[in-house]
Amino acid sequence: MKKYKYYEFFAGAGLVTLGLRKHWDCIWANDIDPKKENTYKTNIESNNYHLSDIEKIQSKDLPIPCDMAWASFPCQDLSLAGWRSGMSGERSGTFWSFWRLIQGLNPPDRPKMIVLENVVGLLYDKDFIGLCEALSCLGMQFGALVIDGIHFVPQSRPRVFVVAVNRDMDCGPFVDPWHFNSPWISGQLEKVQSSLPQNLKDLWRWWKLPKPIEKDFSVESIIETSDLNEWNTEEQTLQLLGMMNEHNLHKVKEVQKQKKLSIGFLYKRTRNGKVQAEIRFDGIAGCLRTPSGGSSRQVVVVVENSIIKSRLLSARETARLMGVPDSFVLPSNYNEAYHAMGDGVIVPVVEWLSQHLLLPLISASNAFPLEKNHEHSAQFGISKSIRFL
Numbered sequence: 001m002k003k004y005k006y007y008e009f010f011a012g013a014g015l016v017t018l019g020l021r022k023h024w025d026c027i028w029a030n031d032i033d034p035k036k037e038n039t040y041k042t043n044i045e046s047n048n049y050h051l052s053d054i055e056k057i058q059s060k061d062l063p064i065p066c067d068m069a070w071a072s073f074p075c076q077d078l079s080l081a082g083w084r085s086g087m088s089g090e091r092s093g094t095f096w097s098f099w100r101l102i103q104g105l106n107p108p109d110r111p112k113m114i115v116l117e118n119v120v121g122l123l124y125d126k127d128f129i130g131l132c133e134a135l136s137c138l139g140m141q142f143g144a145l146v147i148d149g150i151h152f153v154p155q156s157r158p159r160v161f162v163v164a165v166n167r168d169m170d171c172g173p174f175v176d177p178w179h180f181n182s183p184w185i186s187g188q189l190e191k192v193q194s195s196l197p198q199n200l201k202d203l204w205r206w207w208k209l210p211k212p213i214e215k216d217f218s219v220e221s222i223i224e225t226s227d228l229n230e231w232n233t234e235e236q237t238l239q240l241l242g243m244m245n246e247h248n249l250h251k252v253k254e255v256q257k258q259k260k261l262s263i264g265f266l267y268k269r270t271r272n273g274k275v276q277a278e279i280r281f282d283g284i285a286g287c288l289r290t291p292s293g294g295s296s297r298q299v300v301v302v303v304e305n306s307i308i309k310s311r312l313l314s315a316r317e318t319a320r321l322m323g324v325p326d327s328f329v330l331p332s333n334y335n336e337a338y339h340a341m342g343d344g345v346i347v348p349v350v351e352w353l354s355q356h357l358l359l360p361l362i363s364a365s366n367a368f369p370l371e372k373n374h375e376h377s378a379q380f381g382i383s384k385s386i387r388f389l
């Protein structure tokens with residue numbers, strides 16, 4: 001079966017490739033982090049992974065032709081939890097280096113499809129308008145979906161996927177202009193889309209993507225039962241309970257009453273300068289996050305017959321929460337493994353998007369070859385934010 005070709009910018013430990021590799025061939029990948037490169041190469045046979053800052057890459061370094069470019073660019077400056085400096089921030093601003101590389105390819109050699117993935121913080125301010133304008137300047141039509149990992153694994157992880165294709169293509173069969181009851185269109189996405197100027201609204205497509213059959217995830221399926229994972233001491237567990245407010249302590253007391261084994265996920269948050277422990281027993285882990293420092297690492301809490309035990313979520317459990325198979329070799333260093341997984345994209349989400357939208361779109365796009373010198377920037381004008389990069 002024919003495999004389509006793609007570039008993977010910001011490839012990290014290779015979770016996107018795990019989701020795509022059945023139907024797609026990664027002909028060029030890049031990341032700046034040598035530890036992630038090591039994890040990637042341990043698990044994925046590749047001579048195409050380039051360890052370097054995206055700033056140092058030139059368009060001529062990219063092998064052509066290629067069908068798709070995927071970029072999960074750094075999210076720190078867009079995170080609602082963090083300090084928002086937006087798309088002009090040092091890390092999320094790497095998007096513009098990606099854009100320059102694609103723009104530097106002559107139209108017939110440019111990938112006909114671009115997928116951008118990031119946190120929902122992307123859907124705010126003028127950043128999103130700038131991003132749509134940048135895609136318009138590449139001669140593309142585009143739309144976005146907010147896919148929460150919760151439909152695929154027991155982890156709450158909403159992420160934005162912007163899918164753009166060559167503007168000449170007839171996308172009729174792939175869009176649903178009314179998108180009633182779509183699980184992938186959030187209120188914020190509708191709001192930011194409605195704030196686009198008319199020329200960008202004209203290029204907007206509400207992509208169709210089916211919803212997976214709801215699975216009843218068992219949280220036990222991600223929990224390691226081996227004794228290799230070290231449990232916290234009683235004092236440490238008490239300390240965590242001491243960081244809870246009444247509401248969270250009440251949740252612990254309620255499961256204690258049930259006299260059966262209950263598994264919960266605990267994470268620390270800083271509210272008004274005070275560190276608080278929050279817990280959930282709904283069978284869903286909170287979003288894996290990887291800011292530097294250890295405070296956001298999740299803790300597994302097991303309650304049985306009123307006994308409460310706690311320990312750090314293990315590296316393998318983080319991988320399972322990302323839909324990564326147990327055959328994937330994780331770094332032996334805990335923090336490295338946590339970063340490799342916590343920065344990644346949930347594998348079954350990538351598979352679902354590929355199977356139900358990207359593959360149908362790319363195979364249809366072959367009927368619409370990119371024309372040479374098909375430039376759109378003059379037609380639509382490039383805003384200041386792009387011109388002065």
Ligand SMILES: C[S@@+](CC[C@H](N)C(=O)[O-])C[C@H]1O[C@@H](n2cnc3c(N)ncnc32)[C@H](O)[C@@H]1O
Pocket residue numbers: 010011012013014015016030031032033036052053054055072073074075091094340343344345
């Ligand atoms: C959100 S993660 C992408 C993870 C990856 N797609 C996966 O699923 O495993 C962003 C990645 O961008 C990389 N990165 C940050 N700045 C970079 C730069 N200037 N050049 C290249 N890569 C960079 C980080 O090392 C990180 O792995």
